[in-house]
Amino acid sequence: MAVLVLGPLGGAAGAFAFPKGGRRLAGVAAVTAVLALLVLAREVVTNGVQLHRVGGWSAPLGIDLRGDGLAVLMLAITALIAGAVTLYAPPYFLPQAGAESRDRERWFWPLFLFLWSALNALFLSRDIFNLYVTLELLGFAAVTLVALAGKREALTATMRYLLVSLPASLFYLMGVALVYGQCATVDLSLLAAKAERGPVLWVALALMTGGLVAKAALFPLHFWLPPAHASAPAPVSALLSALVVKGPYYILLRLWFEAFPALMTPAVAQGLGALGAVAIVWGSIHALMQARLKLLVAYSTVAQLGYLFLLFPLAAVREGGWLAWNGGLLFLAAHACAKTALFLTAGNILQAAGHDRIKGLDGMTQVLPVSAFAFGLAGLSLAGLPPSSGFAGKWLLLSASLAQGQWWWAAVILGGSLLAAAYVMRVLSHAFTQVALATKPRPLPAVQEWTALVLAALAVGLGLAAQGPLALLRLGAPVVLGGAGP
Amino acid sequence: MVETGFTVYLLAGAGVFIIGFHALLAQAHLLRRIMALNVMGSGVFMVFIALSARTAGEAPDPVPHAMVLTGIVVSVCATGLALALADRLQSVTGATELEGGPAPGPNAGSGGEESHP
Known part of the structure; x- marks a missing residue:
């Protein structure tokens, strides 16, 4: 379990010290982290919840790491997305060859691996102070990564x-x-x-x-x-x-x-849910109003995060709570895959076309058919159309809300889906418009397009194969959730 | 909750935290805002230290001390990062404050990380 934290951390230190080997070190660290995760997942599935005492000291004095179903699921999502980024990033940083781009890539690898390590540590932590430390590490890496753009x-x-x-x-x-x-x-x-x-x-x-x-x-x-x-x-x-x-x-x-x-009183649960509901509507409407693709995708994140907070009012009720817990976490996985696909696609468009104005996306399917297809698939999951995982997650949340008679959340879920469909269609309608292209856009490495497509396909496919990951959630699940028993 | 000294120290910590947060919101200059963050942090640390004296008469509880030490290390890193960023921001934009309010309009905060010619 410690390898999950130390692998990327060692890679980060190495990439920092030897900038030329950044890519290779990231590859090694990624493989190490994925292997460690597979070992942990196998242990958890066969022997139940795993506990690791760092340095052999037990809880009040030392630091405990614990791998339960939820932690393994989060670690797996992290490994999937981080793995995709490890493949996507090398060609992405290449085209702008030159001192500036090399400089950016030099800092990207250590920070990225640092971020991965912090996330793994966060998901395995068992005490609220340790969670504070990992949260700060995560924040530092994330903030510095944003600054990389330098503009x-x-x-x-x-x-x-x-x-x-x-x-x-x-x-x-x-x-x-x-x-x-x-x-x-x-x-x-x-x-x-x-x-x-x-x-x-x-x-x-x-x-x-x-x-x-x-x-x-x-x-x-x-x-x-x-x-x-x-x-x-x-x-x-x-x-x-x-x-x-x-x-x-x-x-x-x-x-x-x-x-x-x-x-956890009803007031707390309903309050968090209400903020989530407002986020869905607010984020979606702002996404509809954006002129640029990346801002549209970013506002869509605000909206989609709202869905995650609907889990609080729905899972806090004993009857149907387990459904909502599953639905919320499946939705989290769906959003992670779909949103990564969307941002990678947006990056492709930005590099190929030199801009990301939505109005200027006409003819995108002619130029970047794979990316356009990836965008469509990921959009399918965002809008919650069957059989995507976005649909499956929302369906579980909907079933829970109807079983509990909390119909107002069902209305929010359905309304949000319509709005999401609207902003996805707004992009696709431009992308599928056939036009005679005046300028020839620059070609892109295949890896950049295909990583986005694979993630988008996963966002859809996860809806058909959600049973396995969701069964994992039962291991070490919170006792308050109704139906969580074996 | 036995001694008045404990209560005074605890309330003072909370007060320092609130003063720092107020300054963070009210001040515009980045350096002042970073200092405000440090004041907030000191408030939290005061509360931690007060809590370690909670058990009157006995030896103080060492766990909050360890937490404060960790917290100080984190806070030094945070300050370093914030200062470096503020310095870079000033050398690129010449500004020592963030322009506009905290919430940019729907089309502000433009999205392109790079625009190719």
Whole structure:
């Protein structure tokens, strides 16, 4: 399990020290991390939840790493997206050969591997203070990656991102202090036994949730996301939208469903769900209004993150809660694949055409048929059309909401799908327009197009093969979820 | 919650945190905002240290001390990163503040990372 963290971390240190070997080191680190994940997944499937005591010290003194079903699922999504980026990035950085591009690639590899290591550590962590440290590591890597673009807008977006990310972490840390003061432990499992409703814990959880919501870019604290995600280089945008915002979301799940289910009142659940619902509508409408493709995709992330927060009101109810838990996490996987495909495609278009204005996308299918197809498939999943995984995830959430009589969430889910279909169609209608092309666009390496297509195909195919990954979720699932028993 | 000293220290920590957060929102100059973040961090650390004295009369609890040490390391890194970024921003744009409000309009914050000629 430690290899999952140390592999990419070692790669990052190596890539930093030997910039010329960045690519090769990233390849080695990626293979190591994937192999370590396969070993861990096999252990978890055959022997149940795995616990690793770092340095042989047990919980109150040392640091525990724990691999359960949810952690393995998140690690697998991370490995998938990061693996795709490892393949996509080398040709992406090539075309702009020159000192500037080489400089960018030099810093890209260490930061990317650092980010991967931080994500793996976050998903395996078992105490809320360790989660704070990994959250900060993740934030540093993400912020610096946005700055790689180096342009004026990118730097402004980076600074704004940093000025949200840092105070958000401090709010979270203040919450950790109060929790420790009240319960005298920071371990997730021990907290569940000690937590009782009281003013101190309410304040602590409000602070922690506030900080995490800002980092996960939930409405109304989403304002930093579109400029940051849209101005970063394409592989970075993909990592940020698919993985980085899921880190704080994952901590929220662990906090509310594992450590403090005692404090999960209907008001809290409905409140988080309501913010999610507003995010869906707000993000989708803004996505419809964008003139540039990357900003459209970034606003779509704001909307899609809203769906993830519908999990709180739906999974907090015992009946049907397990359905919603599965649906929400399947949707998370679907969004990670689809959004990576979209950002990589947007990067391809930007490199081939030299711009990403949606109005100028006419004839894209003639020039980049593979990329256009990838965009269409990923869009299918975003809009939630069957048989995509986006559909399967939404279907589970819908079933849960109807079974529980919470029909208003069903209305939001359906409305959001229509809006998503509208903004996807807006791009596709331009892309499929046949035109006589005046200028010949530059050709792209096949790898860049095919990684996007494979991910988009996965986003659709996962809907047909969701049983396996979802069965994994039962291992070590939070006890509060109805139907979670063996 | 036995001693007044403990309560005073705890409340002071919370106060410092709030003052720092206020400054972060109210100030425009990037250097001041970075300093405000450091003030917020100090507030959190004060709360941690106060908590380690919670058990009156006995030896102080060492766990919050370890956390504060880790927190200080993280905060030094954060400050370094923020300062480097502010410095780069100033050398590229000449500005020491972020232009506009925190929320850019729907079409602002343009998306292209690179525009080929």
